[in-house]
Amino acid sequence: MKVITGAAAGVLGLILLLVISIAVLVIDEDDAAVDATNGGSGLQGVPAEFRKWILKADAECKEPPMTPALLAAQLYQESKFKTSVAEATSSVGAQGPAQFMPGTWATWGRDDDGNGRNSPWDIGDAVMAQGRMMCSLLRQATASGYPGGPRALALAGYNAGWGRVQQYRGVPPKSFAGGETYNYVQLILSTMSRFQGPDLVPVSFSGTGTGPDALRKASTRLGTPYAYGGGSPSGPSTGFCDGTNGYRNGRCVASTTTGFDCSSLTQYAYWPSVKLPRTAAAQYGATSNRPVSRDNLKAGDLLFWSNSSGFIYHVGLYAGDGRVLHAPRTGKTVELVPLASAMPAGDYLGATRP
CATH class of the missing domain: 1.10.530.10 (Lysozyme)
Known part of the structure; x- marks a missing residue:
């Protein structure tokens, strides 16, 4: 006022x-x-x-x-x-x-x-x-x-x-x-x-179809640790360090952490109904022919972020109400957060529907 x-x-x-x-x-x-x-x-x-x-x-x-x-x-x-x-x-x-x-x-x-x-x-x-x-x-x-x-x-x-x-x-x-x-x-x-309501989503999301089903499946992994290179369609697994990723405080933690990284979580969520490839960039390539505007997002849509060079470095699942369910980075766990703050806002590339 x-x-x-x-x-x-x-x-x-x-x-x-x-x-x-x-x-x-x-x-x-x-x-x-x-x-x-x-x-x-x-x-x-x-x-x-x-x-x-x-x-x-x-x-x-x-x-x-x-x-x-x-x-x-x-x-x-x-x-x-x-x-x-x-x-x-x-x-x-x-x-x-x-x-x-x-x-x-x-x-x-x-x-x-x-x-x-x-x-x-x-x-x-x-x-x-x-x-x-x-x-x-x-x-x-x-x-x-x-x-x-x-x-x-x-x-x-x-x-x-x-x-x-x-x-x-x-x-x-x-x-x-x-x-x-x-x-x-x-x-x-x-x-x-x-x-401020609880950030955790209910176990059962409303809606039917491949997207809501994938979201419900991924939501069962909330709180699972992030492990660079870890995770598969079968579930969480230990990851690896590649000289740049997987480290915390100078120590490789991915190799001893059982969890998911961002793209293994989305792959796990959709498998076997949709067999997404392993990496975020590959998942974008496989689904980019079905883009979704920010105004028309639906549960389970894939959200992508890229850096200034155009490399797609992150993917998450749209969870409704302006939220994203994702595995963010080393040291964090699978979480539900506002889309606007999930990753640097300027890096948001767009969304696709598998």
Whole structure:
């Protein structure tokens, strides 16, 4: 939400975001809740009509600090998920569940729900606009190098405008605007855990077909160690080191670790219905004639990442709700994480459907 404040008391100037009146939560300035909060892909405690859009907004942002829980906590702080004109209109004219001022809405608002109107009162339009604005702010925050962490900085920018973050080279202090922005940031970061659901997927995914079947099979291996060169259609096995990969702290661990690497996990998941080749690059070559756009991903689709030279170095399984199930790297285990943060966002190559 936006507030009106100025460079000096009593001077009206810059239109800023307004926080709904709340009881001030007393948090020490050095509290560990500041941007160290770890968000994952799970989501809980939100109205059903918001869930789809929060997950979609998260999935469309490539900034690693973005999570569904961050968006949900921010929406709760802004409007407590209220959508009526009476309950979600601020005293300075901020509108809808994400509390956009008309001028800011003109920049970020779109007809995301496809109902023929572009409105801050429509849940889909509002949440997607919130996601786009936060994604842009997270990108600026990461590039700024200011202290406090990208989430805290982005939230401050959403509440007070990025110009204020630049002015203070960080989150505005308690002395700014009566502590409104400072408390806004602290409250959202400290309540993220309320909306963070479990990252582990249920044993039985919904849906039928080759893709969902592969995803269900792979999900039974959550927590299995990563072993470079390990794994086969039969299950996990020890791997090997090749001079570059398979090492941790200078020691070869792949040869003594029983597990999967990224492509053996996807091969295992689809075998024997689809007999994928062994490596990520070969799997892309075998399925690239069936590309899938990011907007049309379905459970079990293969997701690929490549480096600047074009070498395809990673593959995972799309798990729905903007998540990927994959075996990430040495020292990690098979996990379920947001697609946006599974690997470097700029390396995302695309998806295929086996």
